[in-house]
Amino acid sequence: MPTFVYMTRCDGCGECVDICPSDIMHIDKTLRRAYNIEPNMCWECYSCVKACPHHAIDVRGYADFAPLGHSVRVIRDEDKGTIAWRIKFRNGKKDMELLAPITTKPWGSGTPKLADEPVPSQEMRDSQLLFNEPKYIRMDEGGLHTLESNGLEIKRGVQY
Amino acid sequence: MFTSNLFAELSEVISPAMMQGYIVLMVLLVMGGTILDMMHKKSAQYFFENAKKAQKSAKRSVGGGEKASIAASVLVNEVLTSGEFSNPKRRLSHLLTMWGTIIFIVTTAIMIFGYPTPATPTPTLLPQLWHTGALMLAVGGYWFWFAIRVDVAAEGLPWFRFERADLFILSLLATSTFALIWSFTGGGLTVFFALFILSSTVLFGGVYFSKFAHMFFKPAAAYQKKITRADGSRENLPPDYDLTDPEVQKKFPDVPMYMGKNPPKMGLCIKAESAKHY
Numbered sequence: 001m002p003t004f005v006y007m008t009r010c011d012g013c014g015e016c017v018d019i020c021p022s023d024i025m026h027i028d029k030t031l032r033r034a035y036n037i038e039p040n041m042c043w044e045c046y047s048c049v050k051a052c053p054h055h056a057i058d059v060r061g062y063a064d065f066a067p068l069g070h071s072v073r074v075i076r077d078e079d080k081g082t083i084a085w086r087i088k089f090r091n092g093k094k095d096m097e098l099l100a101p102i103t104t105k106p107w108g109s110g111t112p113k114l115a116d117e118p119v120p121s122q123e124m125r126d127s128q129l130l131f132n133e134p135k136y137i138r139m140d141e142g143g144l145h146t147l148e149s150n151g152l153e154i155k156r157g158v159q160y
Numbered sequence: 161m162f163t164s165n166l167f168a169e170l171s172e173v174i175s176p177a178m179m180q181g182y183i184v185l186m187v188l189l190v191m192g193g194t195i196l197d198m199m200h201k202k203s204a205q206y207f208f209e210n211a212k213k214a215q216k217s218a219k220r221s222v223g224g225g226e227k228a229s230i231a232a233s234v235l236v237n238e239v240l241t242s243g244e245f246s247n248p249k250r251r252l253s254h255l256l257t258m259w260g261t262i263i264f265i266v267t268t269a270i271m272i273f274g275y276p277t278p279a280t281p282t283p284t285l286l287p288q289l290w291h292t293g294a295l296m297l298a299v300g301g302y303w304f305w306f307a308i309r310v311d312v313a314a315e316g317l318p319w320f321r322f323e324r325a326d327l328f329i330l331s332l333l334a335t336s337t338f339a340l341i342w343s344f345t346g347g348g349l350t351v352f353f354a355l356f357i358l359s360s361t362v363l364f365g366g367v368y369f370s371k372f373a374h375m376f377f378k379p380a381a382a383y384q385k386k387i388t389r390a391d392g393s394r395e396n397l398p399p400d401y402d403l404t405d406p407e408v409q410k411k412f413p414d415v416p417m418y419m420g421k422n423p424p425k426m427g428l429c430i431k432a433e434s435a436k437h438y
Binding site: 054073082085099 | 244325396398399401419428430431435
């Protein structure tokens with residue numbers, strides 16, 4: 001499902017060009033608007049769709065399983081820390097809305113400040129444990145956390 | 161120099177009727193160019209078809225009063241203050257260029273129609289505004305041309321490489337630059353006046369080939385966008401949720417479970433840095 005750009009909404013800011021992991025979003029040299037230079041190479045990661053400040057990028061579904069009339073659109077709101085999807089089915093009746101958190105604390109606040117950490121001792125250097133292990137894998141609370149230790153089990157089949 | 165009406169002084173050589181005729185001709189050229197542009201790009205057709213399509217998925221109808229307040233907010237936010245630009249540099253440059261052009265064109269028309277000869281003395285404010293407008297246009301325009309536009313700022317292309325799409329900005333820049341040089345060199349029928357007229361003719365005559373017509377369709381598009389937000393169709397985009405709303409929290413229990421009942425502002429994330437790596 002390659003991406004495409006609504007030319008009337010794009011203002012050529014370059015956010016999609018910047019974020020595209022395949023480097024296939026480019027700015028047209030004449031029209032100064034973004035476009036997908038190689039739709040075959042698009043892996044539908046939706047990065048550009050989410051990054052576009054004007055919601056000018058959409059994803060075109062393959063005609064065999066997503067015929068005309070459907071719509072999948074998204075707003076990634078960094079400030080609120082959520083992602084919202086709206087999926088309209090092609091029968092025009094089902095209009096589904098989804099909202100999920102993408103962060104639980106302010107951006108960047110969970111990044112370890114390595115410069116402020118004390119220099120590791122020789123013993124720590126020789127150890128097989130990585131930085132902040134076992135604290136980060138919580139073995140210090142009594143072994144690895146597993147589904148079993150938490151009283152959970154894997155549910156078989158597709159879950160809705 | 162900044163206080164005299166150069167067009168009144170010029171009336172000794174070129175008759176005021178001729179100058180007024182030129183202004184009327186330019187207005188007609190802009191109107192004709194815009195209509196041709198609309199017919200060629202089918203932008204009006206697309207606009208109305210899109211509006212009809214959006215209306216079909218509307219969740220509520222927007223009343224006349226609400227439409228008027230939306231039109232007023234488009235006028236204030238999008239038209240008068242260029243609120244659609246996310247990049248503050250581009251917004252400032254656009255404001256300088258746009259207001260410079262408006263002040264420059266309007267004062268030119270007032271001076272030519274209202275004070276055509278030295279017999280009717282021009283208030284000093286008008287020539288001052290004319291120069292200020294031209295200067296604002298030049299500052300905003302050259303800033304855009306040399307530093308802000310995508311080709312130079314991001315694509316790494318040299319500033320002197322241009323396309324047909326640049327006709328608008330280049331003719332705008334030429335008009336303001338030659339107008340200012342014409343004024344600094346004392347006015348009159350000089351080569352700079354000829355270049356000023358040539359560049360302004362290209363500017364107004366080239367509407368069909370340039371992006372000048374955006375002053376008409378951009379406000380219409382902004383108005384339509386706000387209407388889709390008001391009627392709930394939102395171009396099929398999801399709603400703008402209030403995370404503290406109990407209804408939203410009930411519908412999406414993950415939000416209060418992981419973020420709390422009153423989630424804090426999370427900051428800028430990728431918006432902390434402008435796009436510059438391409």
